[in-house]
Amino acid sequence: MKGPITYSEWTILLDKFGNGDDAAIEELNIGSFIVDAGTATRFYTKVEEIYKKRKQSWLDNFQRSFHFQNFKTEDEFEIALRNAKKNLSPLIKFVLLKGFPEDLKKTLKKDLEDFIIEIKTSLKNNVSKISKGRDKMLILLNAFEISIISEEPKIDVNNNFQNTNEIIAPMGRKIIF
Numbered sequence: 001m002k003g004p005i006t007y008s009e010w011t012i013l014l015d016k017f018g019n020g021d022d023a024a025i026e027e028l029n030i031g032s033f034i035v036d037a038g039t040a041t042r043f044y045t046k047v048e049e050i051y052k053k054r055k056q057s058w059l060d061n062f063q064r065s066f067h068f069q070n071f072k073t074e075d076e077f078e079i080a081l082r083n084a085k086k087n088l089s090p091l092i093k094f095v096l097l098k099g100f101p102e103d104l105k106k107t108l109k110k111d112l113e114d115f116i117i118e119i120k121t122s123l124k125n126n127v128s129k130i131s132k133g134r135d136k137m138l139i140l141l142n143a144f145e146i147s148i149i150s151e152e153p154k155i156d157v158n159n160n161f162q163n164t165n166e167i168i169a170p171m172g173r174k175i176i177f
Helices: 007-018 024-031 042-067 074-087 090-097 102-126 134-143
Strands: 166-168 174-176
Touching: 007 042, 024 090, 024 134, 042 074, 042 090, 042 102, 074 166, 090 102
Parallel strands: none
Antiparallel strands: 166 174
16 A cells, blocks of 8 residues: 655545545555645645544534433443544544654644643533532543554664563663563
8 A cells, every 4th residue: 555645645635534534544644745845834734624624523523422412320421431532543643644744743732632631621610510420420531531642663772672561660670561
């Protein structure tokens, strides 16, 4: 599979992603794009447009789930939050696309993190003050966060192999779980 390399190829795949095709992420992730003076503004504007479109789509679905479902238990609330977090996955992958310039990735990442904080704050403020399950709902809301970390594997320089679950303590000892 060949990823996009031209502005035209990028816009086609970005439009697909913007219209809800999550499979376009895989192609976008293997693409590369050299931003030049002629396409920089158009490229950044297109990426921002698609990002905002998908973020608004997620928000509409999230609000719809709260509007149509009358949560009777904390477990139903937990399911709604879990589904919302799962549905954020394409946006997280989008902000981490390898073909994006670093400044664009950083801006998108910051915006998505701020967006989630805003959602959490709004939900916390709307949790009933006298609800018997208020404490559990607040705990669930505190857990509603995204961890956007680079998906690049860590390489141990001494052993030249991927090392993702090994922790080296400050004293040089390995802690294995």
